[in-house]
Amino acid sequence: MMKKAMILAAGLGNRMRPLTNHRPKPLLEVAGKPLIVYHIEKLVAAGFEEVIINIAHLGFMIPETLGNGSRWGVKITYSDEQEEGALESAGGIVKALPLLGDEPFLVVNGDVWCDYPFDSSFDLKDDLAHLILVQNPDHNQKGDFALKEGRVSNSGVSLHTFSGIGYYSPRLFDDLPYGKCPLAPLLRKAIADEKVSGELYGGEWRDVGTPERLAEINATFR
Template sequence: MKCMILAAGLGTRMRPLTDTTPKPLLKVGGIPLILWHIERLAHDGFTDIVINIAHLGYQIQEALGDGSEWGVNITYSDEQEEGALESAGGIVKALPLLGDEPFLVVNGDIWSDYDFQDHRKLADGILAHLVLVPNPEHNPDGDFALIDNKVVDAKAYTFSGIGYYSPKLFDGVPYGKSALAPLLRAAMKEGKVTGERYEGEWLDIGTPERLELLNAQLMNRY
């Protein structure tokens, strides 16, 4: 199974840190955030990784290269000319690199010890499988609910930014900027989204304060 790391965001909430450094290269525990993902993905059996880049994206390419240093093959979906295409738009542009089989997508600005599943299968007719987590303080109401392993459009848990998708979810989505949530909600109405609740470590690194908190936690641990 291939994986895509979403790394094209502007990181506006992270300013001034992201004025000169793309958010995925901000350091957590002494190494770039995106490298935590790559090392865990490699450990969990993923070898083909697609990374979309936009804001200061050339720095990500320079830092990671082709991925061979970590035993993976990295290809880049370059959005630097268009500007960030948002989640669905970025995936649509990268579809030729992702192929015809289901693939994993991971937000580049989260930190988690979730075990990625390189052999995850989507049941017949299912377009997505989402990983949900307990609501953090900054998202107390949540995003979606989970009923009998199906994800529904009600607020109970927070979407982790980790999901497995069928390319068919993006059928008919035109090239350009577009968000992922409307596609998922439409598929939920048809009962085509499954999910799981993950109770392990997870943090959305959306602000300098959360980055500082995670670094403090890791420092105390190691």
Template sequence: MKAMILAAGLGTRMRPLTNYTPKPLLLVGRKPLIEWHIEKLVAAGIREIVINIAHLGWQIPETLGNGERWNIQIRYSDEQREGALETAGGIIKALPLLGKQPFLVVNGDIWCDFDFNNLTLKPNDLAQLVLVPNPPHHPEGDFALLDDRVCNQGTPPLYTFSGIGLYSPMLFANLPQGKRPLAPLLRSSMIQRRIGGQLYTGDWRDIGTPERLHELDDELTARA
């Protein structure tokens, strides 16, 4: 299985830290945030990773290289010319690198101890999403979870989308390249009951602000 790390965001909430450094390269626990993802993906048996880049994107391949350090292959989907294409737009552009089999996608601005081996697709599903309890900064949640089906808002309780998912390329089939959010694609497929999901209650963090970054950095540094 291949994986994609979404690393093309502008990091506006993280300013001024992201004025000169892309958010995935900000240090937590003495190494760039994105390296925690790479190590967890490698531990799950992933050997091919695609990373999309935009804001100050050239710094990411300069730092990570081709993956030789982890005995894997890293390839880059470059959005620097277009600007960040949002989640679905970034995935669509990267499809030629991701292939025809289901692939894992993880947001570059989260931290978690989720085991990526726990993601599977049922035969008719287009995606499986990992949901988490709503954090204080997002109390309204995103989606409902009934049995193993992710549903549109309106059926409480609602949970927050973690930014971790396993996707079939068919979810993005025949869509043109360009800026495109992911949520509308997911919601239309939820109506067809083709989006599976699971609730994860372990350690998950949205590292979206300097305060949350520093909090995680203090914790990880103390563990080292």
């Protein structure tokens, strides 16, 4: 069983301005509830015991809003990047590794909206990562990765979009120094080494990257 999950919540949210001028993106609301709270509720329901959240842009507002997680029956720990500025996805995970420990863990982007069922019993076996892919949205029609018989590849006839949800072994980040670092090149190397499995999720998933997309989701809930 995986006990720990990480929510990536340190992004600057530039494409979300002016909504993110005074509030970090994961605290933007769908149907009156912050995006990040939907993730926390689902992680708790799936059996995760601790949630690590990295914070940067207006990051102090996230602990102020969420506290220590006791109201959901989970432990919330914060990895603070406010001094450095956001370290990007892989850099943020590297900084949080002491909190994440030696066992595999789940990572989810704080700015996606989905009904994907997180799975604390997921077994990575010998792989370094397992990626959740989705059908290509309008803003990423070319896709990111191919999928064949449960294995992810960097190229193929049909490419799917990486959802921002993945299960990772800490070994994936072994050789990464502390500092700013994107996740995609790291994943592509592990994929080239045939160390990444994946699945195509067909349920509800949206990247809440712009005010228009947030408004669309909220309109659905009205």
